[in-house]
Structure formats: structure tokens, C-alpha cells
Amino acid sequence: MSDVLELADVTLLRSGNRLLDDVTWAVADGERWVVLGPNGAGKTTLLQLAAAQLHPSSGYAAVLGELLGGVDVFELRPRIGLTSAALAERIPPGERVLDVVRTAAYAVVGRWREAYEDIDDDRARWLLDRLAIAHLAERTFGTLSEGERKRTQIARALMADPELLLLDEPTAGLDLGGRETLVATLGEIAADPTSPATVLVTHHVEEIPPGFTHAMLMSQGRVVGAGEIGATLTDGLLSECFGIPLRVEHDDGRWAARAQRASPAVTS
Numbered sequence: 591m592s593d594v595l596e597l598a599d600v601t602l603l604r605s606g607n608r609l610l611d612d613v614t615w616a617v618a619d620g621e622r623w624v625v626l627g628p629n630g631a632g633k634t635t636l637l638q639l640a641a642a643q644l645h646p647s648s649g650y651a652a653v654l655g656e657l658l659g660g661v662d663v664f665e666l667r668p669r670i671g672l673t674s675a676a677l678a679e680r681i682p683p684g685e686r687v688l689d690v691v692r693t694a695a696y697a698v699v700g701r702w703r704e705a706y707e708d709i710d711d712d713r714a715r716w717l718l719d720r721l722a723i724a725h726l727a728e729r730t731f732g733t734l735s736e737g738e739r740k741r742t743q744i745a746r747a748l749m750a751d752p753e754l755l756l757l758d759e760p761t762a763g764l765d766l767g768g769r770e771t772l773v774a775t776l777g778e779i780a781a782d783p784t785s786p787a788t789v790l791v792t793h794h795v796e797e798i799p800p801g802f803t804h805a806m807l808m809s810q811g812r813v814v815g816a817g818e819i820g821a822t823l824t825d826g827l828l829s830e831c832f833g834i835p836l837r838v839e840h841d842d843g844r845w846a847a848r849a850q851r852a853s854p855a856v857t858s
């Protein structure tokens with residue numbers, strides 16, 4: 591399997607802060623990764639690097655076989671599907687849902703005067719159907735619920751048939767039902783062998799869709815652990831990552847974690 595993402599000794603500095611500190615990590619074709627870590631760990635920064643939106647200050651970073659710094663990012667970015675809060679904020683509230691998705695074929699937002707091919711229209715509608723929001727195609731983005739917006743963004747991220755799919759907190763802010771149905775949809779996408787290599791960022795192990803194969807744990811810009819999901823989501827590594835004693839459970843393809851209870855004092 592070829593590497594979709596390859597980072598070696600990557601450091602990223604901003605205003606004297608080490609946002610990424612000596613990160614070495616590889617994602618191969620077909621893999622589905624979750625990136626977990628506490629607030630400020632550097633997860634979004636890592637995803638922005640993977641999306642060719644940022645360059646490392648030092649180290650080696652290649653995305654889809656192209657060295658960051660040596661490639662025209664405007665040619666690279668259309669090969670990557672990205673959902674993030676920052677991108678969602680750039681979508682004009684008055685834009686039609688169908689257009690939010692279709693414009694991804696041109697790597698733009700907020701431009702509805704492009705001439706679209708029928709094939710773009712068909713694909714956008716097929717993706718909306720796959721994300722269970724076909725009935726919202728003619729609605730404007732600003733009128734959607736948070737869950738519907740997340741689904742629209744995922745459809746948009748998949749529009750250009752990307753070779754790498756990057757999802758930054760796709761289930762954040764959803765109620766329990768909304769989270770569970772979106773986790774199930776993401777599980778279906780993960781299970782589809784034609785889906786691209788995927789990296790999903792979250793704070794919560796409960797939000798890992800079934801079928802995810804690998805995990806990377808980050809804290810303070812550093813990699814705490816990375817590898818096959820079962821070998822990485824351990825009590826020890828997750829506790830180290832979040833800085834409190836945690837117990838991890840895995841049942842029926844889903845993950846859960848909670849704080850370990852202190853042992854009761856032994857009295858005689």
C-alpha cells in the first residue's frame with residue numbers, strides 16, 4: 591500500500607509556540623485513522639498540514655506523494671476532501687445546499703454562477719442521497735440544522751472524488767441521536783473499499799465510527815501513540831494522552847472511555 595500521507599520529524603512553529611513537535615506519521619491507502627487528543631493538542635494543525643493549508647517549519651511532509659513546499663498546493667488541494675469548522679464558516683448562509691456540494695468540483699465556496707456539467711449535478715445529488723439529505727438539495731445552507739450542515743459538508747468533501755478525506759470533528763455539537771446516525775453513516779463510508787484514505791479528528795472515543803483501522807494520540811503537539819487501533823487505544827496510552835487515568839472499552843465495533851475509579855481504601 592502506498593503512503594497517502596508521510597510526515598517525518600515535522601515541527602511547526604507559530605509565535606514561538608511548537609504547534610507540532612517532532613511528528614512522524616504515515617497514512618497508507620485504504621486506512622481509516624482517528625486522531626484523538628485534548629484541547630490544544632495540535633489536531634487541527636495536523637489536519638491543516640495534511641490538507642496542504644500549512645507547511646512545516648522543519649521536517650519532511652508529503653501529501654499524496656507530493657512534497658509540501660515543492661508542489662503547487664492549488665493542484666494538490668482539489669485531490670483532498672476536507673470538512674472543518676473554518677470551512678463551514680466560509681459557506682454563505684444563502685447558498686443552496688446543492689451548490690455547496692457542487693462547487694467543491696471547482697474547489698470554491700460561494701460561487702453559484704459556474705457552469706456545471708450534468709455529471710456534477712448527478713454526483714452531487716447522489717452524494718446528498720448517500721448522506722440521507724437528498725430532500726434538502728434546494729434549501730439554503732443557513733436554514734439547516736447543525737447535523738444537516740455536517741452532512742452537507744461531508745457530501746461536499748466527497749464531491750471531487752478525493753484521494754484523502756479529512757474530517758475535523760464531524761460529529762461535534764450534535765445531539766445523541768444526530769451523533770449516532772452520523773457515526774453510522776461515517777461507518778458505512780469507512781466500510782466502502784472505494785472510499786479514500788480517511789483521517790477523522792475527535793475528542794471522544796465514542797465518536798469513532800465502526801471500521802476505523804488506526805489511531806493516533808496527540809498531546810502538546812507530540813505523538814503519544816500511533817498504529818493499529820486496538821494496539822493504540824489502550825488504557826495506558828489514552829490515560830497518558832488525556833492526563834488522567836482512563837479505562838477503555840471496545841464493544842460491537844464501538845469505543846468508550848471513562849475515568850478509572852480510585853480503589854476503595856482497605857479497612858481492617
Ligand SMILES: Nc1ncnc2c1ncn2[C@@H]1O[C@H](COP(=O)(O)OP(=O)(O)OP(=O)(O)O)[C@@H](O)[C@H]1O
Pocket residue numbers: 604605607609627628629630631632633634635636793
Ligand atoms: N497562529 C497561532 N499562533 C500561536 N499559537 C497557535 C496558533 N494557532 C494555534 N495555536 C496554538 O496551537 C495549539 C494547537 O492548536 P490546535 O487548534 O491545532 O489544537 P487542537 O488539538 O485542534 O485543539 P481543540 O481540540 O481545542 O480544537 C493551541 O495551543 C493553539 O492555541
